[in-house]
Amino acid sequence: MDLNTSAPSVAALRIDGARLWQSLMDLARIGGTPKGGVCRLALTDLDRQGRDLFAQWARDAGCTLRVDAIGNIFARRAGADDSLPPVMTGSHIDTQPTGGKFDGNYGVMAGLEVLRTLNAAGVRTRAPIEVAVWTNEEGSRFVPVMMGSGVFAGAFTLEHALAQRDAQGVSVGEALAAIGYAGEAGPAPAVGAYFEAHIEQGPVLEKHGRVIGVVQAALGQRWYDVTVHGMEAHAGPTPMELRQDALLAASHLVAEVNRIAVNRMPHARGTVGSLEVFPNSRNVIPGRVKFSVDLRAPDDAQLLDMDAALRSACARIAAERGLRVDVEQVVYFPPQPFTPHLVEAVRANAADLGYGSMDVVSGAGHDAVYVARVAPAAMIFVPCADGISHNEIEDAEPAHLEAGCNVLLRAMLAAAEVVS
C-alpha cells in the first residue's frame, strides 16, 4: 500500500474550509464564554449537548453510531469491506474551565469534515472510516486525564475510570448515565490506522512560519519533587562562608535543570515550574526549599540520561555546599513514538499539497498517545496564535485549520484505500 498516491479522482479532492470553520463556531456556542472561549467540562449537560450535536451531524452524514462503556462515541462510515479494521480519526470535545474553541474540538470537527467531503465527492473507501469523540481528555472534572482513550488502550481499567469522582462526589459512571452516554462494555475493536489533527498548543510552528507539524512522538515525562535542606539563619549576623543557603543551592539546580534540556535540544524539555522557600522571610537565610522538576524527552534512553544528569547535579551541589538534597520521582509517563509509515504519510501529503511543514514533537498528552499503544497512529499539528492554549483567547487561522484537515483527508484516504 503506497500511502502517498491517491486515485486520480481523489488527487484534486479538498475539504471545505468554510464549512469546517462553521462547524467549529457552531459547536463553540455550547458552553461559550463571554470572552470568546468555551467551558464545557466532561460529562456535564453541556458536554451532552455537544455530543448530541456531533451525533446528529454524524447521522446526517450517513454514519452509524456506537458508544462504548466509558462514553467514547464512534461514528462509522461504511467501507467496501467492513471486515477491515477502520481508519479512524478523532479527538475530544470536553474543554478546560476557561478553555478555547479549538483544543480537541478541531480534531473532531476535522473528522466530520472528512466524512462530509467524502460524501459530497461520492468517494468510497475499502476500509471503513470512523470519527471518535474520546471522553474526558482534559481531566478538569475527573482524573485521570485522557480517560476515554486510556480505557480504550488499556492504560487503566474501565472499572477504575468509572469509579472516579468529581469535587462534588459524582462518579464518572453516574455522570455518564445522567447524560445518556453510558454505552456497552466490550473489548476495544482493532483500529487499522489512527490520525489526530490538533492545534499545536505551543509556539514552534508559528515561530518557524510552518503550517503543518509532522509529529514524530509524544515526549516521555519524568516529574520529581526535590527538597534542599540547608540551615536557617539570620541574614545579618551570618557571614557568607558560614551559610548553608537552601535557596542558593536550589538556584544552581534550577539552572542545571535548564542546562540538562538545552544540551539535548531541540526536543528535550526541563522545567522548574513550582518552587517554595521556607521560612520565606526577607532577612532570614532560607533553611529549606522545595521545588518541582519536569523532564521530557522523545525517547526513553534520553529521558534516562536526563534523570541521571539531574541526580548527579543534585549530589554534586549537595556535596559542594554541604547540605542535603532529596530527589523523589513522582510521575513517569513513557515516550510514545508515532508509527513511521503514518508519520511519513502526513509529511508527504503536506508536501504534495504545498504546505510548509516541519518535524515536531508533542510535549503535551493527547488521545493519540494512548491510541498509539494499540494501533498505528500519527498526529497532525496546526499553529495556534502565540502558542496559547487552555485559555479563552486560544485562536487559530481558518487557513491553517483547512490545511490540516486536507492533510488528514489525504492521509486517511491513503490508509483506507479509495475504491471508487
Place this chain on the structure above:
Amino acid sequence: MDLNTSAPSVAALRIDGARLWQSLMDLARIGGTPKGGVCRLALTDLDRQGRDLFAQWARDAGCTLRVDAIGNIFARRAGADDSLPPVMTGSHIDTQPTGGKFDGNYGVMAGLEVLRTLNAAGVRTRAPIEVAVWTNEEGSRFVPVMMGSGVFAGAFTLEHALAQRDAQGVSVGEALAAIGYAGEAGPAPAVGAYFEAHIEQGPVLEKHGRVIGVVQAALGQRWYDVTVHGMEAHAGPTPMELRQDALLAASHLVAEVNRIAVNRMPHARGTVGSLEVFPNSRNVIPGRVKFSVDLRAPDDAQLLDMDAALRSACARIAAERGLRVDVEQVVYFPPQPFTPHLVEAVRANAADLGYGSMDVVSGAGHDAVYVARVAPAAMIFVPCADGISHNEIEDAEPAHLEAGCNVLLRAMLAAAEVVS
C-alpha cells in the same frame, strides 16, 4: 586619657560572674517560658515587672533613676565630677515573643554588675556611670524597632514613636502610661562614651573559638524588591529556545546576589530570603518571579558598589534572556562605624585580660547603632550557642558572659577615669 591603663588598684578588679549569671536567671523568670526562653514584650505588664526589678536593683546599688518620655530608664552612679557627661552602658530587656534569656538582657545585667563591682571595691570614677534600659528594641509589639534609642538619637521623633499602635490598637503613649514608665520629655543629655555588651547572635566567634568580638561597625543595609517578568507557557509544548522563564532568570540573580557578597568578604552580606513564583504550577513555565534582596556592608562606598553590581546583574540578565527585571529599593539603613578609640579600648582590654578576641561587624541592629549617631560608642560581643538568637533555646556560656563583662568594666573605667 590613656584608655588602656587603669590605676594599680583597678588592674586586678574583676566582676562576679556568678552574681551576673544569677541576675540574668532572676530576670529571666519574668515572662519565662516552659521551653526556657522569655516572652516579655515591650511595655506589657511583664516588661513593667522587669523594669521594676532592675530599678530596685539599681537603687540598691545606690543609683539615682531617671525615666525619659519614651520610657528609657537611666540608672546613675555619681562621679567625682557630675558635670561631666556620663560613661554609659546598657541595652534592652524587652524580648521577642519566643525570645531568649540573653539578647538585650545581658547588656543591662552586665551594666548592673559593673555598678555592683565598683561599689564592692569602693572605686570612685571622675565621670558618672550610667546604665540605660532602652525601650522596645525588638519591635515585636510596636514598630519601629530600637524605638527608645532611636528617639534618644533623633532617628525619629518622640511624637512619632508615642503614636505607634500595637495589633490591638493600643498606642505606645498609652502603654507607657499604663505601666508607669512615661517620664519627662526634654533634650537627650550628652553621653561621654557608650558601650554595649551583647551576645553575637551569629556564629562567627564560636566558629573561630574566640571569646570577645571587637565590633568595628554595624553593617549598612539596602533591601530591594526584584520582579522578573517572563512569559508563562506550557512546559511540554514550549521548546527551550523559545522560553522566557522568569524563574531561570531569577535563579541566576540569586547566584549573583551571593557572588556580590562573596567577592567582598569577610563583612559583606547578600541574601535572597523570600522568593515567590507565579503561577507556581508544576508544568507551567514561570511567567513571573518576585524576590527580596538584602545587601549589607560595613561602609557606604562598598554598599553603593554592591548596589551598582546588583543593578548591573539585573540589566545584564534581562538583556541576555529577553525579559524584564524591575528593581526597587525598599529600605536603606546607613552603615554605622563605631568610635575608633573606644573600639581600641575593647580590643586592648580583652588582650590585657587574656581573652581571645577578633574583629567582627554587627550584622543586626542594636541600640548602640543609634546611640553612635550622637555619642562615641562601641560594642562588645560574646558568643552564643550555635549563633542562635530570637529563639527560646538561645544560650550562652557563663564564662563568656563574665569575660565580656570584665572587658566592659575595664573599658568603662578607662573612659570614666578612676579617681580613687
